[in-house]
Amino acid sequence: MTDTAGAEPQVHDAWLGLGSNLGDRGLNLARAIEGIGHAGETVGVSGVFESAPVGYTHQPVFWNMAVRLRTPLDPHTLLHNLKALEAGLGRVPTFRMGPRIIDIDILMYDDVQCADPVLTLPHSGLLERAFVLLPLLELDPDLRHPATGQRLADVAAGVDATGTRRIGGRALLSRAGRSPA
Secondary structure, three states: OOOOOOOOOOOEEEEEEEEEOOOOHHHHHHHHHHHHHHHOEEEEEOOEEEEOOOOOOOOOOEEEEEEEEEEOOOHHHHHHHHHHHHHHOOOOOOOOOOOOOOEEEEEEEOOOOEEOOOOEEOOOOHHHOHHHHHHHHHHOOOOEOOOOOOEHHHHHHOOOOOOEEEEEOOHHHHOOOOOOO
16 A cells, blocks of 8 residues: 555646636636636736637627646536636626626646536637637647647647737736727
């Protein structure tokens, strides 16, 4: 029997996508980042990207960003914590692709691949959305898709980025309530 007392917990890399298109988007994202820190160590935060809505287009534009989190939590526990954080920040379930005060998705978790009724890893929309790929690439330009092995930078070069633009860095979040210049 091995003595595990005092052993360091295993830590994992989780890549998260954040989005907001209701209320004070900067403040919503800033509060989400703060809350995410309770699930581990935030080791990277991308700039803020403005993007047109996908699916249901009759809604305000989104502010999106990515966060790299080092966490001891397994993927399902992390997802549970993130959904609780969303609810605590005021997210009310509406309809798929609808407007929301905050959305936090696990995009990748180490090289884990899973598809169950609760969680799909890597995120199913990862390779199709510029507003996901561009913030991730700010955090690590050499990232690869866990299932396909593709460099995300190569994928991003072929994804339509119309309607997605970088509007500022993390400082933009501290100016919550004001539109970017």
